[in-house]
Amino acid sequence: MIKEVIVVEGKQDVQAVRRAVDAECIITGGFNLAPHTLERIEQACSKRGIIILTDPDSAGERIRKFLSKRFPEAKHAFIPKEQATANNDIGIEQASGDAIRSALAKVRYLEWKPKVEFTLVDIMSSGLSGVPDAAERRAKLGAKLGIGYANAKTFLYRLNNYGVTRSEFDEAIINLEHNELEAAE
Incomplete structure (x- = not known):
């Protein structure tokens, strides 16, 4: 099981992640993060750490930037766009288990002092x-x-x-x- 909680955008993303690895996930529900969702992310961040795994599109990048500012100690995983595209849709839910595992194996930290x-x-x-x-x-x-x-x-x-x-x-x-x-x- 992955120690950190993985932050994803939607329910289908959770299903894709759980098919690939044993991990707990939190759903942002898109960019309109509810206060209770932010509270859950904050609790997970302080207790276990979080890995931000958003879709490789502009909306996913906006969510990542917002969460990075709020949780600078978060880890980041990225799936290349071509590995997260299927059926004319881009998203974590479209990625294979191998692509998800590969992204999680290359987790990066946003450095405090760049x-x-x-x-x-x-x-x-x-x-x-x-x-x-x-x-x-x-x-x-x-x-x-x-x-x-x-x-x-x-x-x-x-x-x-x-x-x-x-x-x-x-x-x-x-x-x-x-x-x-x-x-x-």
């Missing part, structure tokens, strides 16, 4: 912005690093605030470029 390890120069020189396939490269790299897909600005924020090390980043970039070369051959 370091500025990465800059826009790193993003640009790594082809994560300013080139035609930048969004696709960020999606692949985000999945590898466990920080999810984001636009260039948010991706840079996550690199600096979710404990990604320079060696992790460099290794992931090398693997990404190696995979791209193999695919081109």
